[in-house]
Amino acid sequence: MTDGGITHVVWDWNGTLFDDADALIASTIEAFARQGLPPVTPERYRALHTQPIDTFYDRLLGRAVPAPLRAELHAAFHDAYLRRRPGIGLAPDALAALRTAAEAGLTQSVLSMHPHDVLTELTERFALGPHLVRVDGQRGADAGYKRDHLAAHLRALDRTPGAVLLVGDSVDDARAAAAVGTRCVLYASGLHSGAALRAEGFPVTRTLEDALATALGPAR
Numbered sequence: 001m002t003d004g005g006i007t008h009v010v011w012d013w014n015g016t017l018f019d020d021a022d023a024l025i026a027s028t029i030e031a032f033a034r035q036g037l038p039p040v041t042p043e044r045y046r047a048l049h050t051q052p053i054d055t056f057y058d059r060l061l062g063r064a065v066p067a068p069l070r071a072e073l074h075a076a077f078h079d080a081y082l083r084r085r086p087g088i089g090l091a092p093d094a095l096a097a098l099r100t101a102a103e104a105g106l107t108q109s110v111l112s113m114h115p116h117d118v119l120t121e122l123t124e125r126f127a128l129g130p131h132l133v134r135v136d137g138q139r140g141a142d143a144g145y146k147r148d149h150l151a152a153h154l155r156a157l158d159r160t161p162g163a164v165l166l167v168g169d170s171v172d173d174a175r176a177a178a179a180v181g182t183r184c185v186l187y188a189s190g191l192h193s194g195a196a197l198r199a200e201g202f203p204v205t206r207t208l209e210d211a212l213a214t215a216l217g218p219a220r
Contacts, residue, residue, distance in 0.1 A: 006183060006215060008159050009101050010150070012168030013112035013119060013137075015189040016208070017098075017128075019091045020084075021169065024191065027080035028060075034076045035069065037061060046193040051113075051172040052144035090126055091189075097208035098131040104216060109134040111153045111166075113146060133157070146176035154180065167211045174200035185211040 015021040025045050032040045040060055048059040057065045057073055065073065091097075101108050108131055112119050116137030123135050136153050154161055161181035166173060169189035174197070177184035184202045188194055197204045205211045 005163055006165045007106060007163045008157065008165070009106050009108045009212070010153065010164055010166045010182070011098075011108060011110050012166070012170070012173050013110055013114055013122075015169040015191045016167060016187055017090055017094045017110065018088065018122065019094075019189075020081075020088045021189040021191045023081060023084040023088055027077050027084060030080040031073050031076035032060065034080075035072055043193075046191065047196070049170070049192050049196075051146070051170070091187075091208055093207050093209045097212055098128070100209060100212050102131060104212075106165075107133050109136070109153065109157060111136050111146070111150060113138045113149065146172050147179040150176045150180050150182070154182070165212075165215045167208065167215075169197075171196055171200055174202050177202070183215060185215050187211050 011017050014024065025042050028045060029040045029042070032038070038061075044060065048056065050056050050059065053074075054065070054070060057070060098108060110119070110123060110128075110132055114137045116139045119137030120135055123129065123132065134153070134157055136149070136156070138149070150166070154164060162183075164182040166177045166182045166184045167187060168174070168177075168184070169187045169191050171192060174184055174186055178200075186197045186200065186202050186204045187208055188197060188204055188206050194204065203214045205214055
């Protein structure tokens with residue numbers, strides 16, 4: 001245990017360990033363009049990004065997205081993202097951060113809203129298994145928010161929330177941590193504006209190693 005009482009790190013996947021923030025933004029821009037909708041800029045994406053995704057699309061369009069158009073946007077996004085995913089790697093210091101956490105005596109896991117089967121395939125692709133005691137993606141229908149998913153993840157791990165650090169890159173990560181009672185440091189991947197992340201009241205860093213250093217302090 002560190003001096004701060006942290007015994008376990010829960011890593012977010014998309015935009016955190018997996019360096020796909022730019023691909024997520026580009027795929028959304030492409031999806032809206034393919035439907036002939038007003039263009040989405042990276043700046044507008046970062047300013048308006050939220051969960052659930054249906055609410056995000058409403059924000060981007062400036063009105064409620066009709067159901068048929070919503071389905072077309074989802075399909076276009078997934079097509080665009082799947083074309084990009086094979087070329088995406090881990091965040092530049094992801095492996096170093098995983099090693100740092102292990103050397104500090106912390107156990108680690110991954111929690112994501114990404115489909116579970118795809119998530120496990122990706123963590124295996126990057127040979128992350130030795131670092132992780134659990135990997136949980138989304139099973140079944142879109143849960144919308146991460147908070148219940150995080151609570152279930154901690155129950156499965158039998159971890160006390162106050163001894164857990166969540167490292168993620170989104171406002172949804174921050175709100176899940178606040179709701180469940182875990183520590184949290186936000187990594188500025190580029191998915192949100194810096195102002196949006198800072199407004200959640202948790203520390204914000206530009207690297208994963210710095211996220212750990214911020215949480216662990218001198219104990220690192």
